[in-house]
Amino acid sequence: MKSPIIGTFYRSPGPDKDPFINVGDTIAVGDTVCIIEAMKLFNEIESEVSGKIVKVLVDDSSPVEYDQPLFLVDPS
Numbered sequence: 001m002k003s004p005i006i007g008t009f010y011r012s013p014g015p016d017k018d019p020f021i022n023v024g025d026t027i028a029v030g031d032t033v034c035i036i037e038a039m040k041l042f043n044e045i046e047s048e049v050s051g052k053i054v055k056v057l058v059d060d061s062s063p064v065e066y067d068q069p070l071f072l073v074d075p076s
Contacts, residue, residue: 001033001047001048001049001069001070001071001073002067002068002069002070003036003045003064003065003066003067003068003069003070004036004045004066005036005038005043005066006038006063006064006065006066007036007037007038007039007043007063007064008036008037008038008061008062008063008064009034009035009036009058009059009060009061009062009063009064009070010034010035010036010037010042010060010061011034011056011060012035012060013035020032020033020034020035021033021034021053021071022053022056023053023054023055023056024052024053025052025053026050026051026052026053026076027047027049027050027051027052027053027073028047028050029046029047029048029049029050030046030047031046031047032044032045032046032047033045033046033047033070033071034070036064045070047073049073049075050075050076051073051074051075051076052073052074052076053071053072053073054071054072054073054074055071055072056070056071057069057070057071057072058070
């Protein structure tokens, strides 16, 4: 899965909340996988694929570029 926008990557909806997804989780199309903050707007990013999360490629609170890989997903 790749970033659809430029911004700051967040794995969870808040500092004291659990991450949206973890390695080993199974996701479906439309599941929220992370938040990317762009210009003070928090954009929930939804999965475009179904499968199992193999690896998270970006650290929490890190800047991301357009089309940068965020997650490795084993499609199902």
